[in-house]
Amino acid sequence: MSARRIPSSTDAVRPRASGPLSITLDGESFDGVDGQTLAGVLLGCGRMSWRATSSGARPRGVFCGIGVCFDCIAEVNGERDVRLCQRRASNGDELRTQRDLPPVPVEDPDTADHADPAGRADGATS
Ligand code: FES
Numbered sequence: 768m769s770a771r772r773i774p775s776s777t778d779a780v781r782p783r784a785s786g787p788l789s790i791t792l793d794g795e796s797f798d799g800v801d802g803q804t805l806a807g808v809l810l811g812c813g814r815m816s817w818r819a820t821s822s823g824a825r826p827r828g829v830f831c832g833i834g835v836c837f838d839c840i841a842e843v844n845g846e847r848d849v850r851l852c853q854r855r856a857s858n859g860d861e862l863r864t865q866r867d868l869p870p871v872p873v874e875d876p877d878t879a880d881h882a883d884p885a886g887r888a889d890g891a892t893s
Pocket of ligand 1: 779828851853
């Protein structure tokens with residue numbers, strides 16, 4: 768067990784039994800204990816980052832740890848944009864690193880086609 772991982776049975780405020788669990792990130796296995804967040808499992812195993820910024824590909828993991836910054840997001844069991852510092856780990860969780868979606872193209876108002884998408888020339892709505 769890592770020195771960073773403290774079993775919930777030794778919690779001074781609310782001790783409870785804790786069992787082992789295992790999650791994967793991009794197929795790599797990480798072991799933790801019940802009660803940890805997904806970020807806690809990764810950090811407890813020494814994994815400090817699991818995402819890269821879209822600009823500059825700089826590594827990101829936990830920054831605020833309280834659900835505010837969204838630096839810790841990843842895909843969890845097929846759900847995108849999960850903040851790993853806020854999601855309690857469950858045995859068998861499958862995490863995938865995710866890339867930012869491609870930027871949405873911005874229309875140039877001077878060249879945008881303002882034609883009615885329904886093809887009506889009179890601008891009628893129904
Ligand atoms: S570390 Fe900031 S939202 Fe998770």
